[in-house]
Amino acid sequence: MRRPLVVRPGDRVRFENRVHTVVGLSGVLVRLADEHGQGSAMHLPTLMVSPGFEVIGSASARRLPPGMLDGLAPAEAERALWWHRHMSEVLTGLAPDAPAGAMPRPEYDPAVRTLTQREEAKAAELTAETGRPVSWHTIRSRRRRYQSRGVLGMADGRQAPRRPVQGQVDARVVEILRTLMGQARDGSTRTVSYYFTRVGQEARELEGPLVMMPSRATFYRLFERLEAGRHTTGSARTRRSLANQPDGVFDQVTVCRPGELMEIDSTPFDVLVRLDNGVVDRCELVGMVDVATRSITAAVLRPTTKSVDAALLLARSVTPAPMRPGWPEALRMEHSVLPYERLLSVDERLRHAAAVPPIIPETVVIDGGKAFLSKNFHTACNALGIEVIHAPPRTPTHKPHIERTLGSAASLFAQFLPGYTGRSTEYRGRKVEEEPLFSLHQLQELLEQWISATWQNRPHDALRDPLAPRRTFSPNEKYAALIETAGYLPLPLTAEDYLELLPARWQAVNSYGIKIKHRIYNCDELDGIRREKSGITERKNLWEVRHDPYDIRLVWLRNNRDGGKWITVPWRLLSSAPTPFGELAWDHEARNLREQGEHVAEGAIAKAVDGLMERVVAGSESAPAPSKPARDRKNRRDRKVAARTQATGEPAWPRPEQPLAPPPALAAPARHDEEAEADEPLADVVPLKVFDARKEAKKWW
Known part of the structure; x- marks a missing residue:
């Protein structure tokens, strides 16, 4: 079968027993010029099917693609190029390196010699040149391989393996x-x-x-x-x-503005911390990175990651990072490369902000972590107008930027701290827990200072100027460049806005108040909605209640009948539990009471939690009895629970105004159900006055 020909401008073709040069192509129209300069034009299909048509050469030397022969040995590559030169002369009459305007030698001129004659001439020439006989059949075989495979066809076929991968194995x-x-x-x-x-x-x-x-x-x-x-x-x-990698290549996402695509993830932090009661513990790092600028907009260290931590991370990203006491003045935003003066005219909150740009997320990529799959996190994203993209299971390659950023936090920051454990037990040193460790709050402040001072001002290899590829930008420089085209939109959050980021429960408002895990919350503002239906049929007419897992002293109820106004409802035993604690300590002591076979009631759990915190603070459990392993495990568990409770006791977000003290009605609340009366403390006895007839007679009626 005849191979299809390709005609290009500059090629020399044989047509009607004359040699023409292709001077131009226009669609299927070919313009030719003969040896005397006379021009003609005809259709390419007609030209190619005409009798005697042949492409005999090109006016310009064609070069080999670079790297074509890199897989061959140097001697074999040289031999392939040697054959390439001779086969080109057989086919076109000229060697590949012939100068422009050169004429073919008579014995290889396609105008006067047939292909068979040229092959015979090349066989005689190579026989005289090499001193070994080269037959005409060898030249023809080489020529056919050259036409079908090109220069690679001139290489020795034994250089490439021909057998399959399995060889001769069954x-x-x-x-x-x-x-x-x-x-x-x-x-x-x-x-x-x-x-x-x-x-x-x-x-x-x-x-x-x-x-x-x-x-x-x-x-x-x-x-x-x-x-x-x-x-x-x-x-x-x-x-x-x-x-888990895909079969094809990885796609590259192009982002053009800050916040267009952000990634969030959590990972164990490779540094030990010493909690307030001396307990050595591990913590988790929850961070969010902006793909366009590679800025770490928010990062939080917590003993364990909860959904509220992931939701409040979104709030940290949209609000300016505050300057901490004792930080150098050079870390202020006004001393950075960020466009401080222009942003300050739009957002007054930046006056006392650190050099970390606030970014409003548009799209967030998450993985299968429980904190990110929770309903609370998705509700918070809906409240802020953020689209959520779920990465497939066990595919960290779908969010590589946050994965690499958290890894950089370990290599650039964590390894310089005391208590560094390495990424696994294989890299952990001996007696790391005996080093002078930081507390969780100190470590959080150091992390924020490192982000502001080092990460945001460190040139990033992925941030390059398209017009000057050799220059790398820092995250702050990239943000300053993109903000000129994307603009800046301030998003101030009030205390009520933060309530939208807290976990939600749907509860009934009984005559005695709201009951959550044996705890009763009550205040006078509930008087108008007690035993009433909320009107939300999708939620079985229950009321929306927001709560903080780290502080159980207050809950917030949304009053649908008053335009969605929030009602701050305190715990009725708020005055008896001045030390803030969360669900962790409450659930821990409730489980202990169940294991001991005691009655699980509100007052008993509160008393047990209060005793736990007092014992740990006093240090009475510093030396547990070594003869009872069960007691040792319980004591260690109690100390860890108390330490984590103390580490997360301070509120991490601004709260609405709350009552200074529990209302007087909470001292003896009116409760009508039997379950509530079982947990209710006895009311104070108020003595009645003794009737005195003489005093009553002196009064004027």
Whole structure:
């Protein structure tokens, strides 16, 4: 079958026994010029099917693509180029490096010599040049390979392997091995000898002709070829990560403004902290990064990540980062590269802000963490108008920016702190807990200072100027450049706005108030809605109540009948529990009471929590009895719960105004149900006055 020809301007073609030069192409119209300069035009299909038509050469030398012969040995590449020069002369009459205007040698001139004659002439020439006989059949075979495969066809075919990957091993053995290697994706790492034994067992159970197992050495070579890029006998974590990668290339997302795409994630922080009662504990880092500027807009350290921490992280991103007492003045926004004067005219809150730009998220990418999949986090995103994108399970490559940023926080910040543990137990030193550790609040302040001083001013390799690719921007510089085109929109949040970010519960308002986990919340503002329906049928006519998992002293009820106004409802035992504590300590002591077989009531749990906090603060549990392991475990658990409660006791967000003291009615609230009366303390006895007749007679009626 004749190969299709390609005609380009400058090519020399044979047409009607004359040589023409292609001087131009216009669609299917070809303009030709003969040797005397006379021009003509005709349709390309007509030209190509005309008798005697042949492309005999090009006026310009064609160069080989760079890197074509890099896979060959240097001597073999030189030999391929040597044949390339001779085959080009056989086909076109000129060598590839012939100067412009050169004429072919008579024995290779396509105008007067046929292709067979040119091949015979080349065979005679190479025989005289090399001193070894080169037949006409060799030249013809080389010429055909050159026309079909190009320069690579001139290389020795023995240089490239022709046998399949499995070699001469039975295909059924290869299939069994591939199946076992695929099953090892989520399993533990095993050695090659394990697969050699398992393949032999599976092969003996196959029906049909007997399967011949290869030798151990052959099997090891086969395993090495099939295992390439799988990490079957390597790191299990790397193996799972590679298995989760897509078959194609990774897509690149282009963002043009701050907040257009942000990523949020949490990870264990590689630094030990010493809590208030001396307990050494680990903490988690929750952070959010802006893809356009690589700015860390918010980062929080918590003992454990809750949904409220993820929701309040959004609020931290949209509000300016405050300057901490004792920070250098150079960390203020007015001393940074950020456009402080222009932003200050729009947002007065930036006057006392640190050099971390506030960014309003438009889209947030999350993973499968419980805190991010919670209904509370999605409700907070809806309240702020943020779109949520869920990354597929076990695919950190769908949010690589936050993954790399949290890794940089460990390499650039955490490893310089006392108590650094490394990324795993393999990298952990001895007696790390005995180092002078920071508290959780101190570590949080150091982290914020590092973000403002180092990260935001550190040139990032992914932030480059398109007009000057060698220049890298810092996150603050990139923000200053993008804000000129995207603009700045301040988003002030009030205390009521923060309530929208807290977890929500749907509760009934009884005559005695609101009951949550044996706790009763009551105030005079509930008088108009007690035992009333909210009118929200989708929620079974219950009332929306917001609560803070880190502080159970207050809850907030949305009054649908008063335009959605929030009612601050205090705990009725607020005065008896001045130390703030959260759901962690409450649930812990409630579980202890159940295990001891005691009655779980509001007053009993409150008394137990108060005793726990007092014992830990007083240090009475510093030396538990070593002879009772169960008591030791309980004491360690109590100390950790109390320490985490103290570390998260301070409110992390502005709160609406709350009553200074519980209302007098809370001393003896009116309760009509039997369950409420069982937990109710006895009312104070008020003595009646003794009737005195003489005094009454003196009064004027």
